[in-house]
Amino acid sequence: GENVEQHPSTLSVQEGDSAVIKCTYSDSASNYFPWYKQELGKRPQLIIDIRSNVGEKKDQRIAVTLNKTAKHFSLHITETQPEDSAVYFCARGNQFYFGTGTSLTVIP
């Protein structure tokens, strides 16, 4: 169907550890996969995106990997900091369809 499944729904990590959030989808025609970060009380903002012609993209401590065969893509945050605490959403395609979100807490 159209849905994007996102796991886990909540994630707590110690400061400095890595965090990984995974999303799966079913529409093989999808070719654009963005990730948004939403801090408490604020609007979602794009942090990284990937298109289907690449398998991985990095931007400093954030990376996204895409496995089109398995239809899943993941967000990786390394050396986590307390300011990384937020809700993260994945989306696919025209972004009509978002995952249900992952609440990440980084413990100092």
Added chain:
Amino acid sequence: DGGITQSPKYLFRKEGQNVTLSCEQNLNHDAMYWYRQDPGQGLRLIYYSQIVNDFQKGDIAEGYSVSREKKESFPLTVTSAQKNPTAFYLCASRRTGTSGVGEQFFGPGTRLTVL
């Protein structure tokens, strides 16, 4: 912060009343969207519009209506037919064109509470 605004920030409504949420953008984006956000349910699409004078229903359009008379504006009306309207409403816009799918920019949101 992205040139897309929503008003008001907080809105209170009595049961049985219609209410209209404003969304304006000066980004010259063709596409605009309305999402509803409830705790633990992510962002659910209500309506979207790819071009002026055209719009399409999303997954949860029942009890809502929209109009797109101008490129810059995409107001959402929450009608009395919406059974559980209390939620956080987010508007977004996106550039479209031959370069393909691009980033959505979100407004700051309107928190609607039905009393």
